Amino acid sequence: MEKYVLQIEQLHLYAGSKHILKGISMNIPEHQIVALVGPSGCGKTMLLRSINRMHDLNPDIRIEGRILFKGKNVLDRHTDPVQLRRQIGMVFQKPNPFPKSIFKNVEYGLKINGMRHSAHIRDAVENSLKQSHLWDEVKEELDKSALELSGGQQQRLCLARAIAVAPEVILLDEPCSALDPISTAKVEETLLELKQLFTIVIVTHNLQQARRIADQTAFMYLGELVEYGPTVQMFEQPQQELTYNYLHGHFG
């Protein structure tokens, strides 16, 4: 039997008076890559950001339902979002490195998590940069500002920053939408390796990307989960006509 890290149950999300997510239920199995696809505005990013409570910053957003992370409801008032986000990391659509050095970007998460020993920090930074395949490009210039890196490098730095704190789940919000094909390929390669260590949920507009890397794919449309299942099945034998039409570019 598969083990689920995240169980989303009847999730409704309202932004002001708008009903954005309409009863999403899905289970996310451990050590797999799950892709969320669907046309713009279907709510996939909203769903992703519910998982690590990023909506807390926005008082207009109201969420109903449950998201169980290892059996505990993350939406519960008593769940500490700070603790939660240390276990569920996130990489954003636009690379957002801190305006600090490359080293300090990765070090940041370690320090706020209480790592003090400088040798340990150095090892962890090196490891994370290696895992995100950035190490060879930056090992000579770790003190350089992260803002001088290319977009693709910045995004891999953000990935390194996220994995440095050793979360269990990593959420990625269209991480490659601002990257060229080569950088995209590097990120994808990295993700395929990282699923040994983490569970990955990725929002993507790029159907080919979902097909290349995802074990499971979820298709969302207008706030509803239309179809969710193994990627191969989704692409070759979709059960719903809507899914078929979307995957074949009839709308979206």
Add this chain to the structure above:
Amino acid sequence: MTRRTLWMWVGIASLVACAAGVVTFLIIMLFDLGRKGIPVLSWEFLSSFPREGMTEGGILPAIFGTTVLTLLATLLAAPLGVACAIWLEEYAGEGWLTQLTRAAVRNLAGVPSIVYGLFGLALFVEGMRMGASLLASACTLALLTLPSVIATTEEALRQVPRALREGALALGATRWETTYSVVLPAAIPGILTGVILALSRAAGETAPILFTGVAFYTRYLPASPFDEFMALPYHLYILSTQHHDPERVRPLAYGTAIALLLLVFLLNLAAFLLRARYRQKKRL
């Protein structure tokens, strides 16, 4: 030429005329001040006390007084203003208390400086028994600049991209960690610029210090914050209107004006350089 293009040219011409008018006034003022004031400037003028009933000698105590006063006011206003802005922008949210505070800050910015002077007299000089002193004046001046420090700091914090905040929060940083280690460093150039500009204006204020500590003449430089002091804008006022022989000390008045202008200009230049330097680094 059609009617429309004619009107367009008339419009452009009047805009250019307005802009030219502003620049002309500035140039005439600077030229006039420079012509009359610069010949007076000398090391002797900048580094000695007034002598012979202010008809000779220099303005050292006034320069010293204004400099120390401005620094002291900065030390008081900057932490308070920045802290208040951080609270408003990062923590307060959108409640009635926030709106009330914002409204208060906006209205404080519109209070005439002479009213601050009276308030400083009542609160600091008498209420808190500081006496007419450098400290009381600095406190009054700090109050006066507080609204603009708060406003510019808020603006600088608002400029920090939301993505940076989210990046830190997503790593499991607390709100305070995010503010302290990510938002503030990114906003610091804007904050510094705002603080310096606010104080360069404060340096030229006369009314708030009038009742709270500035002296007509002192024989010594202030040795403690509880001493009276001389200040450039007040000295200028005295030389121009309160002196027994204003015609004779007119050159000294111009020299004082130039010295004050230079001081303010230096502060503005510092703000400009700071901003230019950080702008290169901050690009995202």
